[in-house]
Amino acid sequence: MNALPPPFSLNRRVLAVDAPPIPEAQAWKGLYSGDAGPMIDLSQAVPSTPPPTAMLEMLARAALNPEASRYGPILGDPALRAAHAAETGRLYQAPLREAEVAITAGCNQAFVTVMMALAGAGDRVILPVPWYFNHRMVLDMLGIEADILQARPETGFVPDVAQAAALIGPSTRAIILVTPNNPTGAIYPPPVIEAFATLCRAKGIALVLDETYRDFLDPGAPPHRLFQDARWSETLISLYSFSKAHAIPGHRLGAILAGEAVIREIAKLLDCIQICPARVAQGVVARAIDSERGWREAQGAELARRAQATREAFARVPGWQLHSAGAYFAYVAHPWPQRSAAEVARRLALESGVLALPGPYFGTGQERHLRFAFANVGIETLRALPERLQLLS
Numbered sequence: 001m002n003a004l005p006p007p008f009s010l011n012r013r014v015l016a017v018d019a020p021p022i023p024e025a026q027a028w029k030g031l032y033s034g035d036a037g038p039m040i041d042l043s044q045a046v047p048s049t050p051p052p053t054a055m056l057e058m059l060a061r062a063a064l065n066p067e068a069s070r071y072g073p074i075l076g077d078p079a080l081r082a083a084h085a086a087e088t089g090r091l092y093q094a095p096l097r098e099a100e101v102a103i104t105a106g107c108n109q110a111f112v113t114v115m116m117a118l119a120g121a122g123d124r125v126i127l128p129v130p131w132y133f134n135h136r137m138v139l140d141m142l143g144i145e146a147d148i149l150q151a152r153p154e155t156g157f158v159p160d161v162a163q164a165a166a167l168i169g170p171s172t173r174a175i176i177l178v179t180p181n182n183p184t185g186a187i188y189p190p191p192v193i194e195a196f197a198t199l200c201r202a203k204g205i206a207l208v209l210d211e212t213y214r215d216f217l218d219p220g221a222p223p224h225r226l227f228q229d230a231r232w233s234e235t236l237i238s239l240y241s242f243s244k245a246h247a248i249p250g251h252r253l254g255a256i257l258a259g260e261a262v263i264r265e266i267a268k269l270l271d272c273i274q275i276c277p278a279r280v281a282q283g284v285v286a287r288a289i290d291s292e293r294g295w296r297e298a299q300g301a302e303l304a305r306r307a308q309a310t311r312e313a314f315a316r317v318p319g320w321q322l323h324s325a326g327a328y329f330a331y332v333a334h335p336w337p338q339r340s341a342a343e344v345a346r347r348l349a350l351e352s353g354v355l356a357l358p359g360p361y362f363g364t365g366q367e368r369h370l371r372f373a374f375a376n377v378g379i380e381t382l383r384a385l386p387e388r389l390q391l392l393s
Helices: 012-016 022-031 053-063 078-092 106-118 133-142 161-167 190-203 242-246 260-273 280-291 293-315 341-352 379-383 385-389
Strands: 101-104 124-129 145-150 172-178 206-210 236-241 254-257 321-326 329-333 369-373
Touching: 012 133, 022 341, 053 280, 078 101, 078 236, 078 254, 078 280, 101 106, 101 260, 106 133, 106 206, 106 236, 106 254, 106 260, 124 133, 133 145, 145 161, 161 190, 172 190, 190 206, 236 242, 242 254, 242 280, 242 293, 280 293, 293 321, 293 329, 293 379, 293 385, 341 369, 341 385, 379 385
Parallel strands: 124 145, 124 172, 172 206, 206 236
Antiparallel strands: 101 254, 236 254, 321 329, 329 369
């Protein structure tokens, strides 16, 4: 039975935003007969491997510490802030400081907080499409206008700097980039990221760089060299999630890395939103950044193997075109231009037992695409994909 609406009014901007899309797709699982075999769930970006046993034991001990039940600092426990600054500095070969870090309840909260700090209702930001749907939901609920920067399959879904420059106006406050990208898996080349930063600096706007999946890149060269510029804090705000790298999404820990003056303003927002991040996992993650680095690197290598297995699987299925893959995701064009992506995704779930997300969840103009989160399953399951896909006609 549907719940009755309340007799009072709700925020019109919230009412105008569609419900989160993943539960809609998850409901298709209950309609699947099971005839093709066990459901292959490639819908939500969830680490399929649990944290290492040593980390689980540390979390259990931390939960027994009464200190973890008390309020902590607004910006997060100093140990985790310092560890994140040190690890990011190690990765990017640049000196970074604890004072430039704020810990949040996941990267989604980091994004909400940064958008509230940068822009108000009626201000504008530049948002590439396909977009991460929670980002668009946040902007719409805050009344921040999104100017759409189209990323295209022929360029591997890497957005174009010149096209972004043409969108900047007097009300533009930021450009938002996600790399490795959700939903496409596209990995933006360092020169592209650096060109966006140069543009933002010239125009006096922020570059908000969501690097949730940075740990699943090749551990050799830095993903970009922005932090090596002594003036990085004049332009860059970097977002991060501990959830995927440490396989602890339920503990909800993310981070903002920005100039110290920006972090001071963000503290005002975080004091109202969360008072302090949940404390049990903070100290554990601070230690695990060093102690479990080998485990994370092994997970990254495994994800690279799954990405390759996904590419090989789609290459074996006529008509399907894998346009981009990396980190957790593959973005694939289905072979039926006359069918909507939602119809294809629903039939794929019900007839083939494969759950993927329709492209329109990630923006306009995406009817030909589906997102497959290959991180959710092992390589043998991915190798079974061609047989499943061929069941769909």
